[in-house]
Amino acid sequence: MNKPTDSRHADEDRWWRPDRHADRRPALMARNRMMAAMRVWFAEADFIEADVPALQVSPGNETHLHAFAATMIGNDGGGRPVYLHTSPEFTAKKLLAAGEERLVCFSHVYRNRERGPLHHPEFTMVEWYRAHAPYERLFADCQALLALAAKAAGTTMFSWRGKACDPFAPVERVSVADAFARHAGIDLLATIGRDGEGDRDALAARMQKAGLRHGPDDSWSDMFSRVLVEKVEPALGHGAATVLDAYPACEAALARKSTVDPRISERFELYVCGVELANGFGELTDADEQRRRFVADMAEKQRIYGETYPIDEDFLDALRIMPPASGIALGFDRLAMLATGARRIEDVLWAPVAGG
Template sequence: VGEAYESLMLDCAAFLALAATRTGATLFSFRGRDCDPFAEPERLTVADAFAHYAGIDLLATVAADGSTDRDALHAALTYAGLRTAPDDSWADLFSRVMVEKIEPLLGQGRATILCEYPVAEAALARPSQRDPRVAERFELYCCGVELANGFGELTDADEQRRRFVIEMDEKQRVYGERYPLDEDFLSALAIMPPASGIALGFDRLAMLATGAQKIEDVIWTPVA
């Protein structure tokens, strides 16, 4: 509570170093990719990642209010030689670039903090004061593996309601159904103090820190 989301990035760097120290690891290695857990993480915006790894101007497809242009992103993927489908939404196209072109290359040599996600991909995160098209959301990567997802919590109940309505409109369009908004959540949000939060995949971190090559080797209980 009361912490800027950038402070979580510092916590992530410290946590990587702590995990490596506790296990005696000097390097994280996974599927031919290496990452130094003691090196200062790279900070890379999503827009810069799209430009560098896929040659796509992502923010050219995002309006000032955070709305997205599906046709513009579809054209950009087609020009870049990426496969698409006629019924792909903007979110589908975004995810395809992330999975095929960007995520496998992150966190090599040192950890990567991928930040400033488009608002459309950060439903519960605060908009950035620097650029309203993006939000205070980041993910942490090592060896091409996503380890954490953090963001500055959106506490503007009116803005959250607007986003929920957009989400339900899309669900109605695609699946022909919609759910009622969570009014209890929105009421609580209106009195919530500024805060930031993060979820970290401890099992994934344990896998990298111990040198395991599959997550089943570090899960404490068998998976059915």
């Protein structure tokens, strides 16, 4: 007996129907204009565009990122595991080690267990790096690209779910600690030791005092994420884009620690209309420290999800000769969604992945 079909979802999935495509086409054409304009901008700023492979020996080693696995069959018939990358980061940094200084990748990337209004299992990431540049230089890049995207899309305002943001307004910079104090009433830095590690009980006590719930088995990281998602993120990027800067050191897997305060890192995220749009770092180049972080993150991944991913040893070797650099990854589809006023990310994808 055939399984009944939900006609509403079936109609939404049929993006190839002429009427559905006609509705989506203006946003898709705006997407194309945005992509073309960004490529020109990077070229005029002396960036080299690299086309990197999606298949990697490691998809990345962050605790909550989930990859698609595959098997590579050799000429001898034997197989070995490979993964679709969750970011072009490892390969891009190898190219920095090889001598490139301004590098940009427009890459399809793949993340499992992710699907919703703001998430898709395959999406486009624009990732760029500046060797020998402070990470604050990326703030100006973000400002310029927001305005560029708006002009290309033919809009003066970004919007999502009734919220609006002026892409031409100066970007507001706020530290994570100040945002937690302002929007959740929590002194976050008081819950982080001088070694950069979070004090779970200290954060739990402050959440309880602020009237925020937490579970008995929640780690410091779990509680940090809960406050960020429930209280802080929804308040960011309204009126003007927000750079949420100086993330806790223990929440910055590939970023270097601040030289001013070991409790924080050179990591920021860009928010527009409450939507996280980009994630930037002053890049960690200490291979031994990076290995320690990968091992700790994979132990946590095993504890939570019962799986781990291998460490890319070539990547760690490349870090030893990579120059100081700053880098950022921007979700291009989210940018297109905000610039066109689309209600979900699939409305700005030429061909969404079937199912889900």
